[in-house]
Amino acid sequence: MSLSVEAGAANSKFDDDGRQKRTGTAMTAAAHIITSVIGSGVLSLAWAVAQLGWLAGTVCLIIFSMVTLFTSHLLSDCYRNPLTGKRNYSYMDVVNSNLGGLQIQLSGIAQYSLLFGITIGYTIITATSMAAIKCGSKEDCHTSENGFMVIYGIVQIVLSQIPNFHNLAFLSLIAAVMSFAYSFIGIALSMTKIIQGNGHFVRSLTGIPVGWEGLTSENKVWQILSGMGDIAFAFAFSPLLTNIQDTLKSSPPENKVMKKATTLAIFVTTFFYMLCGLIGYAAFGNDSPGNLLTGFSSFKPFWIVDFANICIIVHLVGAYQVFCQPIFAFIEGWSSGKWPESDFITKEYSIINGKITFNFFRLIWRTSFVILTTVLAMIFPFFNDFVGLLGSIIFWPMTVYFPIEMYIAQKKIPRFSGAWNRLQMLSLFCLIVSLLAAAGSIHGLIISVKTFKPFHAEF
Template identity: 60%
Template sequence: MEREMQKSSMFIEHGPGGAYDNGDIRKNIDDDGRPKRTGTWVTASAHIITAVIGSGVLSLAWAIAQLGWVAGPAVLTAFSCITYFTSTLLADCYRSPDPVTGKRNYTYMDVVRANLGGRKVQLCGLAQYLNLVGITIGYTITASISMVAVKRSNCFHKNGHDVKCHTSNYPFMIIFACIQVVLCQIPNFHKLSWLSILAAIMSFAYSSIGLGLSIAKVAGGGHVRTSLTGVTVGVDVSGTEKVWRTFQAIGDIAFAYAYSTVLIEIQDTLKSSPAENKVMKRASLLGVSTTTMFYVLCGCVGYAAFGNNAPGNFLTGFGFYEPFWLVDFANICIAIHLIGAYQVFCQPLFGFVERWCKKQWPESKFITSEYAIDVPLCGVYCLNSFRLVWRTVYVIVTAVVAMTFPFFNDFLGLLGALSFWPLTVYFPIEMYIAQAKLPKFSFTWTWLKILSWACLIVSIVAAAGSIEGLSQDLKAYKPFKSQQ
C-alpha cells in the first residue's frame, strides 16, 4: 500500500511505508501494492452502461428529427464505431509500455503522462475534469426534471392535459443533492459496483418503457410528418434554425456516447487475470453495442412516433401522458439511474483532488486521518474529515450552478462537443501512435490523423450549435418563475 494504515480504537491514521508485511494480508494485495482488484467484465460493462445510457437517450428522437432518416441513424452508427475503436486504443494504454505486463496507470492523466508527457498532461486533466464537473451539473438538472415530471404527470392525469401544472425544479435539485451528499462518501470507484449495476438496470427499464410507448403510439395510427432530411425548412424551422439545430443534434449524439473520461478508472477496478485490456475491450464491445441498439431503436421509433415535432425529452417533455403510472415509473427509473451515474462521473474527480491534497500536506491529520465507525448492517466505515467536507461542498456547488442553469438539450450538446474530440478521439489516437511508434506519413498514421481532424471539425460545429441554443434559452429564461 502507498500508506500503511495504523488502527486504533479511535481512528486510523495514514503514515509512511510500503506494502503490508503480514503474509495473510499480502495475499490480498495486487502487484502494485494496492488492495486486490475484484472487477470483472460484468461489473465493467455495468459501469460503461451506467455511464453511456444516460439522459442522452431521451433526446435522441429530437436529434433524429433534426437530421432525418438518412443522416440520423448514420451519425449514431458512426459515433458508435468511433467510440468503440478509440476505446480499444485507450484500453491498451492502461499499462505501459506493454499493455499486459507494463506498469499500471490509475487515471486518464497518468496514461497521458506515461505515453505523451509534457503540456498534454495538463491539457488532458483540464479537459477531463472540467467535463466531469459539467456532467455532474447536467445530471443534477436532468434528474430534477425527471422528478418534476412525476409530479406534473399526476397533475395532468387529475386535472387534464390543458392545465399548465407549473412546478419548480429547485426543491427536487435539493433532494437530489442531499442524496448525493450521502453517496459521495463511498470512498472510491472500487466500491461502486452495486450502485452501477442498479443504475444499469434502471437505464434499461426507462429506455425500454420509452421504446414501448413509442411503438404503441406508432401502432395506434395518427399522421406525423417525417422526412429523409428531418425538419423542413420553411415549414418547421427557418434555414438558420435548421443549421443550428443540426449542429446541436450532433452534439447531443456525441454526449450520448461519452464515457472515455472514466474508462481508465473503470479498467483500474478489474482483476489482473485475464489481462485487463482484453477484459476492458470485451466490456466496451458489450456496452457500446448494447447502447447503440437501444439508441437506434429509441431514436428512430421515437421519431416515427412524434415526427418533426419530437420533444427534446420524450419522457419529461410529455410526448406521452398515459398511462400516467408507467410514465411516472420511467421517470423514477431515470432519477435512480442518474443518482448512480453522478457517482460514476464524480469519483475520478474526487480521487484526483484527494490524492493531490495528500501529496501536498502529508502531515495534516485533517486530510490523512480516517476514523473507524461501526455502521449497523454495513460493517466498519472509515470516515475521513477532509473527504466529508470537500465532497459535500462539491455537491452543494454543483447543485447551485444547476439551479442557475436549468436547460437540457443545449447543455447536453455542449458537453458532448467539448469532451468528444479531446478525450474520446485525440488522446487515444496520439497515445496509440506513440506506443506503436508509427512512422510519420505511414498509411496507418495518415488515416488516424484524418480521423482525428474530422472529429475535431464535428466537435467545433456541434459546440457552435449548442452555444447558439443556449443563447436562445438564456434570452427566454425567466429565473423567478416556476420551471415547467
C-alpha cells in the first residue's frame, strides 16, 4: 500500500516520460507567445508603414500574420511523432523526427543564432529606454548606455537561474501585460496628437515620396525593403513554439490547444501591430520616428512617456528569458547526455527548505551567457541591425520552410500534387520576400558600421 501511495505521488509530479509534470493551458501558451511577439519592435511599425504607405503597409501586416498563423498550425501538428507518439521537446527535435539528416544542424544554427541575436538586441533596447527615462524631457541630453546595460545584465543573471519554461508562466504574464501597456500608451498618445492636430504631417498611399528631404529613388527602395524586414521580424517567433507547446498538459491533445493559443496570440498581436503602425503613421506622417515613443519628447505630462519606457523595460526583462530558455535547454540537455555521471552538471541542490534548487553548471554557464550578451551589446551598440538581418534571413526557413516540409513529410503529401505545389509556391514567395528584406537590413548595417565606436553606446 505504501508503495502504491509513493508511486501515485511520483506520478503526480512527473509525466509518463519522467519529465516534470506539464500544467500549461491555452492561455499560458498564448501569454508566452504574446510576450515574445509584442516586443519593443512594435514601436517601429509606424516607421515601417511610413516607408511602405497606407496600402502596402496594411497588406504586409496582414500577409505576414496569415502566413505565420498557417505555418504555426502546421508546426503544432508535428509536435508528436505520428508513429510512436513520442514528444518533441524543441524545434530541432521536431526537425529530427520528421526530416532528419543535415536539416537538423541547419535548423539548429538558424534557431539559436536568431535567439542569441535577439537577447543582445533586447539588452541594447532596454538600455535605451533607461537612458530615455534619465533624460526625461531634456532636448539636449547625452548619456552613456553602458551602465544601464550592466544593470540589465545583473538582473538577467538572477532570472536566468529559473530552471526552464515551465517556471516562466508568471514572468510571461507580467511581461505580456507590460507589452499591452506601452502599446496602448503609444496608441493613445498618437490619437491625442491626431485629435489636437499639432503640425502638418504628410501621409500617402505609397509612403514617403522621392524628393522628401532629399530622399533619392535608391534610398526609397532600401527603406521600403527595411520596412518589410521590420514587419517580417515582428512575426519571427516560430523557433519558440515547440518549447512553448511542450509546457501544455497532455489532455486535451497539445496540437489542438496550441492551435487555439497561436490563433489567439497572432490575432491579438496583429491587431496591436495594425493600431501602432497605422495610427502612429497617421500621427506623424512622413516624420514617423524609428521608436514611436521618442516622438513625444515634448508631451506633457511627460511621466506618461516615462511610464511607457518602464513598461518596455519590464517587458524585455521577461522576453529575454523567453528567448534564451531554448538555448539554455539545448546546452544543458546536450551536456547532461554527454556527461551523465558528472555531479557538477546533473546534481541539483536544495535551499530554503527545498523551495529553491540550483545546479552549479547551470549557475556558471547561464551567468557566462548573460555576461557575453551584455559585453557584446556594449561593444556593438548597433547590434540590433544584425538582429534585423538575422530576422529577415531566418523568417523563411524557421517560419515557413521547415514547417511546410515537415508537414509534407508527416502527411506523406505526393510530390507535384495540388497541395504540394501550393505549399511550395507559398514557400518560394516567402523566400523572395525574406531575401529582399535582408538586402535592406544589410544596407542599414553598412551605414551603421561607418559610425562604429566600441563601448560608445550613447542616447
